[in-house]
Amino acid sequence: MTQRFVLRSVAAATLLASGFAATTQAQAADAVVRIGHVAPISGPQAHFGRDNENGARMAIDDLNAQGLTIGGKKVHFELVAEDDAADPKQGTAAAQKLCDAKVNGVIGHLNSGTTIPAAKVYNQCGLPMITPSATNPELTTFGYKGVFRMLANDKALGAGLAKYASQTLKLKKVAIIDDRTAYGKGVAEVFRDTARTLGMEVVSEQYTNDKAVDFMSILTSIKSKKAEGIFFGGMDPQAGPMLRQMQQLGLTKVYMFGGDGICTDKLKDLSSNARTLGNVVCAVGGASLDKLPSGKAWRTKYDAKFPNQFQVYSPYTYDATMVLVDAMKRANSVDPKVYGPKLAQANYQGVTAKVQFESNGELKNPAMTLYTYKDGKKAALN
Template sequence: MKKKMVVVAALMAAGTANAQEVVKIGHAAAVTGPVAYFGKDTENGARMAIEALNARGVAIGGKKVTFQLMAEDDGGDPKQATSVAQKLVDAKINGMVGHETSGTTIPASKIYYNAGIPQISPSTTSPKYTQQGYNTTFRVVANDVQLGQALGRYATGTMKVRRVAVVDDRTAYGQGLVTEFSRSLQKQGGSVVAREFTHEKATDFSTIITRIRASKPDMVFFGGMSATAGPMLRQMKQLGMNVRMMGGDGICSDEIFKLSGGTMADGQVVCAEAGGVQGEAKAGMDKFRADYKKRFGIDVQINAPYAYDAVMTMAEAMVKAGSSAPAKYLPVLAKIQYKGVTGPIAFDQRGDVCDGTVTLYGFKGGKRSVITVTK
């Protein structure tokens, strides 16, 4: 009997030794609702990273680990985002990738900070996110200051725009982007001739379009998402207003053409993505896009490669720290230097990505194409 107990104990010990530690990476975005295609895009990017890490067989502190993605839907709603954040904290995630929008990421960030859990956003651009003084907040994309400056320079310098009507959707993202663009536009000698706002679930824009048309702008700048910009373009066409539109990464998807009902003309829309690669790095990004399409059967929208790099950067910090415990790898993450598919990743003292790039796009035949990559 004693011998049998010894054998059982030995088998249990062996099973415990062979059981791999599970490292939980949280992800949250809107995977339902009007901008679900953006949220699913980042979730897919994060999932690809998890699968790549597990296929590689990563060891942390000399022990093989298994990475697990814990994906949640925040609906693009700030209240839902904080609820999801608390759920993920309670599930004892080791790190967080997300959220998708500035309006969800900022309120959720306090919850991760209070729990001491590192958070890397693959898409949030509002400067406020990293200005809160939280040592747990990071991002792998450029912020609205960089986006606004690049768009303002291009509007006045290349497009020769001088009179601009600006519209925002009252979200943290939309208002922030419009503010930074307006500053850049005026610095370059342009002027804001009309200032309007709508909301992200609006469907009727006739009143604000009528007011904007009276100001005779060269262009409309929209701070918001393509789910709103597309119908706005369609109604602009119906009301005989055929001026150009410019915006940030929220409208920088082929979805905007579909949502405009096919009324968007070639060259009518210019947008900017917070990130981008060129030169030798382009081959790596092209491979990622091909692998993504093979895995999911659809094209990358915008931020999937940034979500992929966010997970990979976090995992690299854990490996270098020899621990997946947030308190132990957080200082390493803050000083990390990682070569990702989106380019080199390192963070400044606030958690913003260093030397963030911006990619400008135009559209032809309903498909976006690169105009230039800038800083």
């Protein structure tokens, strides 16, 4: 027997053992509670989706370790994960699939462009939904009673970045680029309007899409307008190449501003660690994990379980899953119709925040953290 065969045999035995343990645990439970999760697991934003799903899986594991009893029945939690590829049509299809499967609740989606149309589907089938990352303010304007958000929306992020550009960096001229998605367009418009209110001149407004990788003509046009900062409304698969091309065009003293969509650990790799990475100022709708009481311990646990996969939102998917189940516990029911109203009364101390919701589903008193990149690593500015 070769060493390779032995190692494979041991690995297979370990997987079988863990699978057997999970199956045994599920069989021992009186009820299986299925929680849906939707994010892009394929395509250029898959690293975001995997990170989100990891957070939800970690919560499911921790909940199952508690051996909870709800409604007089011992329950076992399972995650039903779907891929929406950051595409609105695929997102609504995934939402309908979870409705048809009669899952007990939903964590997701990641993008505003998928979350907003999916929320209508969940509302129609009576499924509570908590998004850990969709920040477009429009989401909570439809009056859907079962829709909740775990972090600050784009009004806070876009305005906060504009204030930093004006009041701290003293910039006078800025340009805007957005990817025309619900997220990118929304956060860019908030930055633009706030910048003008603060007296900054918006010298150029340019548009791209969430599949583009060539921004040379856009950046060349902006260079001619002598912008001191560029706000990009979009995600890191575009922000990375944009930073490389800014360096190629000599825009090495121009700041790049962006929301949480670009504020990832992976931005260093996507930008090939361009010198312009150090000019990034980005905002995330929550407090820095390093500054939260249980944040460092949670991150250490996450990294041990999912090495080199952390991006931004996994702590929020973790908390969202916990908040959903906390409502079930308080209602003593896993029926969405019964526990759903309890979500609106959430008062849960999570990893990311003390989770309480406004009447429209927005998080009460959301924090916001600005970041930059020092020696290729994301570092909090506040």
